[in-house]
Structure formats: structure tokens, C-alpha cells
């Protein structure tokens with residue numbers, strides 16, 4: 064019996080394998096505690112589909128608390144606000160502090176509120192995914208009687224999937240189709256191989272969704288946005304769907320971070336200054352090479368993270384994480400339509416969405432089984 068304390072911050076996508084193995088970890092004599100601000104963790108890949116009512120909230124969430132407690136782990140409903148790495152302590156929002164021998168961070172990312180005027184209530188962000196439920200309610204209510212204007216700020220996957228699923232939601236509810244505009248700032252999908260953006264654009268514009276590519280949103284408030292050109296656009300609802308940033312927890316704690324504030328980790332997903340500190344998913348800066356903020360990497364990190372946490376607790380050797388090559392991208396654009404991309408193959412249509420739906424539901428079933 065070793066009796067070491069393993070603490071996890073966040074029950075996110077990179078911690079799935081660890082959460083599924085709590086019994087095993089405990090059987091080896093270790094204590095496991097999970098700190099999370101919600102009893103559920105939402106699978107973001109299906110978030111836009113939930114907004115569009117293809118999925119219910121239950122379809123896309125893991126009951127983290129239940130999974131932890133069922134296996135004899137300790138679940139702490141709280142938020143980590145500071146890591147005091149010298150003394151191996153995590154400080155929580157409630158004022159509590161927890162001691163650890165090994166700490167693993169999967170605190171995810173957030174949408175920066177750049178340009179948003181304080182107190183704005185009709186501005187929604189694509190993360191946390193829970194917030195998309197409030198957006199859905201608002202859209203259903205407001206499109207029942209009026210033609211409203213919705214602005215989506217962002218020019219990548221979130222903007223595309225959210226606008227497509229707002230369109231689907233209103234159609235399903237038989238509401239009055241709103242004017243939907245994507246404020247892409249610069250060229251839509253410019254970071255991606257051109258056929259992806261072209262195919263997404265074809266699907267969205269055919270539905271009357273406008274894409275504005277030559278002006279940045281500078282000031283975002285409840286009823287209007289002001290663009291860099293000085294132009295003002297009146298809007299009823301605004302959705303922030305631009306690039307995410309890692310949790311500020313690490314920068315706030317004075318820990319070694321990358322340029323975007325992610326916890327600096329080496330090939331073992333381990334911080335080099337504090338070797339009992341590990342991390343995965345959107346909240347890390349992977350020193351060997353920066354990784355895109357996609358769930359694919361978080362999922363690929365699972366087994367390595369589980370292995371390394373146990374190895375660190377028990378003084379065994381660590382495994383290196385290999386991010387792997389090109390990954391599959393499929394976008395859910397609502398209306399049963401998707402865009403598929405892998406290597407040099409890009410296609411759009413119902414098959415693309417069906418493949419995504421199959422993969423996503425399978426992933427959910429695999430880990431929901433532990434509930």
C-alpha cells in the first residue's frame with residue numbers, strides 16, 4: 064500500500080481513462096480526488112448538435128461526480144483558483160485547500176471576452192457548453208414571434224457549427240428564421256485547407272447565412288456591435304465563437320506557461336520545474352510542439368496521462384506522448400449536413416454528418432458506461 068494522494072483538476076476529455084480507472088488506482092493504495100465546478104462534464108464535439116436539438120443535454124454529458132463516487136473516489140464540487148506548487152497544495156474558490164502528491168490538470172479553455180462591454184446579457188459564448196442551453200432557450204423564445212438578427216463572432220469551426228445549428232433549431236421549432244451573420248474578421252476558415260472552407264461556405268450561404276470577412280468586431284454590447292471600420296450593426300443576440308485560450312489558472316499561480324498561458328509540459332505531459340505536476344487537453348502548452356486546441360489531442364493523451372500519473376506515484380518510468388499525424392475533422396453544420404476532412408479527402412453531405420454522429424455517440428457510450 065502506497066497511500067499517495069492523486070488530485071485531478073477538471074474531469075475533462077484528457078482525464079476520461081483516469082476516471083474510468085479509479086477503482087484500479089485505489090486498489091493500488093492511492094487516494095483519488097477530482098475537483099470540478101460542475102457534477103457533469105460536457106462533450107464539446109456534440110455541443111452544437113445539442114444547440115440544434117439533435118442531442119439532449121443528457122446525450123452529451125458525463126456524470127463526473129457519479130463516476131468518481133461510484134468507484135470510491137472523492138469528488139469536490141469547487142473550482143481550483145491557485146496551485147501552490149512548492150508546497151503541493153491546490154487552493155479552491157471556496158477557500159479550501161487540498162494537498163497532493165501528484166496533480167493532473169485538465170482545466171480546459173475559455174472564450175476570451177475581448178471587446179465585450181461589461182454587463183452585456185445577450186452575449187453568449189461557445190464555451191462552457193452549458194451556456195449553449197441558455198442560448199437555445201433564448202433563440203426559441205425570441206424567434207417564436209419576431210424576425211431577430213443574430214451575429215456570430217468568429218471565423219472558424221465553432222462559428223460554422225453554431226450558425227448551422229441555430230438554423231436547424233429555428234427550423235425544427237418552426238420559428239421565424241432570423242438573419243444570421245458570421246463576422247469572420249478576415250477570410251473565413253483561412254487557417255484550414257481551402258476545400259473545407261469552400262464546402263462549409265456553400266452549405267451555410269445556401270441557407271441565407273451571411274459571412275462578413277473584411278471587418279473585425281471591436282465593441283460588442285447587447286444590441287449592437289461596432290466594427291473596426293466604425294460601422295455599427297444592430298443585433299438581438301451575439302455569440303462569441305472565436306479561438307479559445309487555456310485556463311488562466313497556471314499564469315495566475317506563477318507556474319511555467321507557454322505564450323498563450325497554457326501549463327508548460329514536456330513529452331511526458333509533465334512540468335519540468337514541478338515534476339509532480341501533469342496536464343492534458345486544451346490547458347497545456349506542449350513544449351515539443353504547440354498543439355491545436357482540439358479534443359482529438361485530449362483524447363489521444365488519455366492512456367499516456369493515466370500511465371504517467373501512476374508511474375509518478377509509484378516511482379516507475381514515464382511514457383512519452385506522441386501527438387500522431389493528421390487527424391479526422393468533421394463539422395456538424397445542422398440539417399443533417401456535415402463536412403469531412405482527412406489527409407487530402409474533403410467531402411460534404413449527409414454521410415459526413417452520419418460518420419461524425421456515429422463516432423461521437425460511440426465515444427459517449429464508452430465512457431458513459433462507467434456511470
Ligand SMILES: Cc1cc2nc3c(=O)[nH]c(=O)nc-3n(C[C@H](O)[C@H](O)[C@H](O)COP(=O)(O)OP(=O)(O)OC[C@H]3O[C@@H](n4cnc5c(N)ncnc54)[C@H](O)[C@@H]3O)c2cc1C
Nearest residue numbers: 073075076107108142143170171172344345356357358359
Ligand atoms: C463549440 C465547439 C465544438 C467543438 N467541436 C470539436 C470537435 O468536433 N472535435 C474536436 O476534436 N474538438 C472540438 N472542439 C474543441 C474541443 O472542445 C476542445 O479541444 C476540448 O474541449 C478540450 O478538452 P478539455 O478537456 O481539455 O477541456 P474542456 O472541455 O474545456 O474541459 C475542461 C473541464 O475542466 C473543468 N474546469 C475548468 N476550470 C477548472 C478549474 N479551475 N478547477 C476545476 N475544474 C475546472 C471544466 O468544468 C471542464 O469540465 C470544439 C470546441 C467548441 C467550443
